[in-house]
Amino acid sequence: xxxxxxxxxxxxxxxxxxxxxxxxxxxxxxxxxxxxxxxxxxxxxxxxxxxxxxxxxxxxxxxxxxxxxxxxxxxxxxxxxxxxxxxxxxxxxxxxxxxxxxxxxxxxxxxxxxxxxxxxxxxxxxxxxxxxxxxxxxxxxxxxxxxxxxxxxxxxxxxxxxxxxxxxxxxxxxxxxxxxxxxxxxxxxxxxxxxxxxxxxxxxxxxxxxxxxxxxxxxxxxxxxxxxxxxxxxxxxxxxxxxxxxxxxxxxxxxxxxxxxxxxxxxxxxxxxxxxxxxxxxxxxxxxxxxxxxxxxxxxxxxxxxxxxxxxxxxxxxxxxxxxxxxxxxxxxxxxxxxxxxxxxxxxxxxxxxxxxxxxxxxxxxxxxxxxxxxxxxxxxxxxxxxxxxxxxxxxxxxxxxxxxxxxxxxxxxxxxxxxxxxxxxxxxxxxxxxxxxxxxxxxxxxxxxxxxxxxxxxxxxxxxxxxxxxx
Ligand SMILES: Nc1ncnc2c1ncn2[C@@H]1O[C@H](COP(=O)(O)OP(=O)(O)OP(=O)(O)O)[C@@H](O)[C@H]1O
Numbered sequence: 404x405x406x407x408x409x410x411x412x413x414x415x416x417x418x419x420x421x422x423x424x425x426x427x428x429x430x431x432x433x434x435x436x437x438x439x440x441x442x443x444x445x446x447x448x449x450x451x452x453x454x455x456x457x458x459x460x461x462x463x464x465x466x467x468x469x470x471x472x473x474x475x476x477x478x479x480x481x482x483x484x485x486x487x488x489x490x491x492x493x494x495x496x497x498x499x500x501x502x503x504x505x506x507x508x509x510x511x512x513x514x515x516x517x518x519x520x521x522x523x524x525x526x527x528x529x530x531x532x533x534x535x536x537x538x539x540x541x542x543x544x545x546x547x548x549x550x551x552x553x554x555x556x557x558x559x560x561x562x563x564x565x566x567x568x569x570x571x572x573x574x575x576x577x578x579x580x581x582x583x584x585x586x587x588x589x590x591x592x593x594x595x596x597x598x599x600x601x602x603x604x605x606x607x608x609x610x611x612x613x614x615x616x617x618x619x620x621x622x623x624x625x626x627x628x629x630x631x632x633x634x635x636x637x638x639x640x641x642x643x644x645x646x647x648x649x650x651x652x653x654x655x656x657x658x659x660x661x662x663x664x665x666x667x668x669x670x671x672x673x674x675x676x677x678x679x680x681x682x683x684x685x686x687x688x689x690x691x692x693x694x695x696x697x698x699x700x701x702x703x704x705x706x707x708x709x710x711x712x713x714x715x716x717x718x719x720x721x722x723x724x725x726x727x728x729x730x731x732x733x734x735x736x737x738x739x740x741x742x743x744x745x746x747x748x749x750x751x752x753x754x755x756x757x758x759x760x761x762x763x764x765x766x767x768x769x770x771x772x773x774x775x776x777x778x779x780x781x782x783x784x785x786x787x788x789x790x791x792x793x794x795x796x797x798x799x800x801x802x803x804x805x806x807x808x809x810x811x812x813x814x815x816x817x818x819x820x821x822x823x824x825x826x827x828x829x830x831x832x833x834x835x836x837x838x839x840x841x842x843x844x845x846x847x848x849x850x851x852x853x854x855x856x857x858x859x860x861x862x863x864x865x866x867x868x869x870x871x872x873x874x875x
């Protein structure tokens with residue numbers, strides 16, 4: 404078959420997508436991947452298809468192979484093979500002939516369920532294109548540092564405006580807040596037909612607002628931000644001291660909340676610590692659920708690197724991943740950057756990726772980071788000060804309620820914030836057995852999910868410890 408026989412590869416590909424989307428054998432989750440693929444051209448009987456990541460390729464090439472072959476044959480009237488190429492910057496086109504957006508507020512989203520076919524959502528491609536295809540739940544590695552935030556994000560995507568509204572996710576830079584925000588958008592769109600999701604960074608919100616005043620387009624600004632089912636707003640801290648924009652956001656928030664629409668917000672600090680915000684704004688942020696993301700523990704860091712290496716086809720042996728993960732602990736962006744740096748250096752210099760090379764390439768990065776490592780001494784010191792007890796009391800055998808809670812929190816934090824082994828933690832806390840540490844860790848985890856007071860204590864203490872390390 405020659406190119407001439409196909410008038411337009413693009414429109415044929417769109418037919419392929421539409422057919423796959425309405426095929427009951429393709430699950431809603433798989434459909435989410437299908438729409439990310441774009442045909443680039445036809446060479447003989449080989450169709451070149453660009454996909455944003457390895458995961459999408461895997462779904463199309465392996466899971467959907469037979470169905471795809473069948474559909475290609477029907478649409479192209481010939482035996483066509485697909486050659487997949489990964490293009491990380493791909494902006495997905497949601498649908499070929501977009502349906503017009505409803506003028507009125509859309510009906511409440513209706514779950515389609517695994518078995519029900521999920522027609523292409525009617526949101527515009529621009530809306531969907533704003534979501535980074537790499538930031539999906541499938542590529543998010545779960546560990547104790549982010550398990551709660553991840554569970555809350557999934558719950559919100561599965562039941563928008565029903566589970567927690569707003570959901571407020573906070574934490575230091577590079578710990579996955581934006582990733583979770585995008586993943587909520589992707590997943591909600593996979594689950595609900597017609598759901599309108601808007602992701603925006605608070606700086607873009609500010610710019611849009613300023614432009615709406617400048618060009619007298621207040622009505623379309625309101626339409627843009629209020630005519631949605633889920634508003635995902637990133638880095639809210641950038642609205643600090645911007646009174647007029649905050650005022651507008653306040654009304655946007657109220658309008659959405661009153662109409663039972665979901666709002667998800669991220670920030671580098673919890674609401675109470677956000678300066679430059681009006682109290683009425685901060686209190687609204689606390690209406691729903693607050694959850695933080697912490698720096699991941701060693702096992703999670705290794706798992707993140709492994710996923711990243713596979714996703715981006717970077718080849719690095721396990722001991723190199725473990726080395727990088729053991730040296731960079733506070734920022735996942737830096738962690739990923741280190742892996743890229745090492746593999747890029749090796750490739751440019753045609754060298755093998757090994758620990759020796761990683762040590763050389765990351766020398767400067769690692770020296771800085773080492774200085775920031777959190778120690779058992781700082782955790783114990785801060786915990787004792789926080790509960791107004793002495794270090795001796797913290798490590799003693801006394802079983803008064805306050806001391807037991809403080810001790811269990813200290814053990815939990817040692818587990819969370821350091822790479823210390825269980826026996827070592829037990830040793831630091833007055834020579835206790837490692838099973839006591841496991842029990843304490845589990846207990847605090849449970850209590851954090853059940854009792855807000857404990858959750859807040861742990862969060863505040865964590866922030867103090869990290870602050871102390873930063874100042875060290
Ligand atoms: N748990 C995780 N699993 C896999 N990748 C992760 C995880 N957490 C973060 N990342 C990756 O780390 C990088 C930084 O994450 P992200 O941009 O979401 O951080 P952030 O908390 O929003 O940072 P900032 O506050 O600076 O915007 C991204 O590439 C993201 O995919």
